[in-house]
Amino acid sequence: MPEQRSALAAVYRPGRIGAPEGPAAVILSERLSRTLVQVCGWRDSFPQLCRGLEALLSCAIPGDGLRAVSHAGRSIFRVGPERLWVAGAADDDLLRTFVTQAPGEDAVVTEIGHSRTVVRVAGAQARTLLNRGLPVDLDHSVFPVDAFAQSVIHHIPVLVHRTGPEGEAVFDVYVTRDYAVSFWEWLTRVAQALGGQIREAE
Amino acid sequence: MLRIACPYCGERDQVEFTYGGDAASGFPALADADLDRWTDAVFIRDNPRGEHRELWQHQHGCRQWLYVVRDTVTHAIQSVVPARDASPAAGADGR
Numbered sequence: 001m002p003e004q005r006s007a008l009a010a011v012y013r014p015g016r017i018g019a020p021e022g023p024a025a026v027i028l029s030e031r032l033s034r035t036l037v038q039v040c041g042w043r044d045s046f047p048q049l050c051r052g053l054e055a056l057l058s059c060a061i062p063g064d065g066l067r068a069v070s071h072a073g074r075s076i077f078r079v080g081p082e083r084l085w086v087a088g089a090a091d092d093d094l095l096r097t098f099v100t101q102a103p104g105e106d107a108v109v110t111e112i113g114h115s116r117t118v119v120r121v122a123g124a125q126a127r128t129l130l131n132r133g134l135p136v137d138l139d140h141s142v143f144p145v146d147a148f149a150q151s152v153i154h155h156i157p158v159l160v161h162r163t164g165p166e167g168e169a170v171f172d173v174y175v176t177r178d179y180a181v182s183f184w185e186w187l188t189r190v191a192q193a194l195g196g197q198i199r200e201a202e
Numbered sequence: 203m204l205r206i207a208c209p210y211c212g213e214r215d216q217v218e219f220t221y222g223g224d225a226a227s228g229f230p231a232l233a234d235a236d237l238d239r240w241t242d243a244v245f246i247r248d249n250p251r252g253e254h255r256e257l258w259q260h261q262h263g264c265r266q267w268l269y270v271v272r273d274t275v276t277h278a279i280q281s282v283v284p285a286r287d288a289s290p291a292a293g294a295d296g297r
Contacts, residue, residue: 065211065264080264081210081284135215150211151218152262 004090006032006201007117007180017188019195025125026196028187031172033202036113037095039084045106046082056098057086068146068161075161077148085112085159087174117180119173119187120202125194126169132190134160138171154186204272207282210264222257224248225269225285251275257285 006012008030016024041049050061059071062078069076074088074095088095090113099111121130127138133153137143138160148161159174175183188198204216224247230239254274259267267285272278 065208078210080266083264135217149214150263151214157262 004032004114006030007177008184008201011181011184012198012201014198014200017196017198018192022195024123024197025194026121026123026129026191027126027199028191028196029120029122029199030201031118031120033090034113034118035088035090035092035095035111036116036118036174037086037088037099038079038108038110038112039086040080040108040110041082041106043082049106053084056094065150066147068148070146070163075146075163077159077161079150079159087118115177116174117177117183119175119184120163120170121173121187122168122170123196124169125196126171129187129190129194129196130160130171130173133186134158136160138162138169140167140169154183156183156186158183204277204279206258206260206268206270206279208260208263208266208268209282209284210266211260214260214263218260218262220259220261222259222267225255225257253280 012030019025039049039053053061057071057074057076059074059076060069061084062069062076065078065080074086074092077085077087079085086095086098099109101109130153131138134149134151136149136151143149143162145162145164145166148159150157150159152158153173156179157176161172161174163170163172173183204219205213206216206219207213227243227247229243230236234240252273252275254272256270256272257267258270259265268282269285269288270282271280273280
């Protein structure tokens with residue numbers, strides 16, 4: 001698989017933004033070491049496809065577009081009625097094998113990791129930062145760990161996933177590569193007002 | 203601002219959706235060359251006061267097309283179902 005090149009390479013500058021001292025209210029980092037696989041099926045055969053995936057990934061397949069299932073370093077999102085995203089580490093051998101294997105006629109499997117930029121937003125003000133543009137309530141009571149939402153920020157389509165650990169505000173934002181720089185400009189501009197830190201890409 | 207309860211993603215803000223037009227109006231068969239019928243289907247729309255059946259796409263969410271029954275006076279949404287589960291003739295609520 002070709003080496004992934006960051007869409008943010010020209011604008012990504014680790015360091016403090018906004019307040020130069022004190023604790024960072026938001027911590028931003030790009031997650032480069034991720035892969036993302038899309039699995040699409042057909043209505044009549046999708047339940048059977050899910051059963052096969054459950055056996056392969058050793059976990060349940062989510063039944064709705066509200067909660068992801070995270071297991072063994074992977075997160076599975078039901079992004080449409082018969083469409084799944086499986087996110088995992090870039091060196092996830094199972095996912096890499098899965099993409100290269102012929103899926104048969106019941107599924108279309110596509111590696112789409114290079115078409116998405118993943119930005120992690122963490123810190124005490126992470127929710128405040130995202131809600132400056134995201135029309136989804138991110139309060140823990142209605143958006144707990146593994147909740148996700150496909151929505152729009154600054155007219156840019158995003159998928160926002162609340163990751164662990166429990167009790168902390170950590171969100172992974174999946175942005176289409178074409179809009180990654182625009183999203184990053186919006187994110188860092190709003191983060192400046194709150195005071196934050198940009199960490200080295202993971 | 204409307205809030206539409208997507209059957210797949212839950213209640214979401216209008217900015218995630220794109221209006222897809224009147225769901226109650228159909229189109230003539232492709233082999234039908236009658237100009238009046240096509241003009242009527244493409245350009246002429248009712249402007250009802252009250253219940254209106256319409257198509258919306260959850261463009262920034264699950265990308266699914268939905269049949270929505272909305273009151274044009276109050277904006278109250280009466281029902282939302284996946285378009286693939288409701289025939290245009292029957293309407294969004296299956297009636």
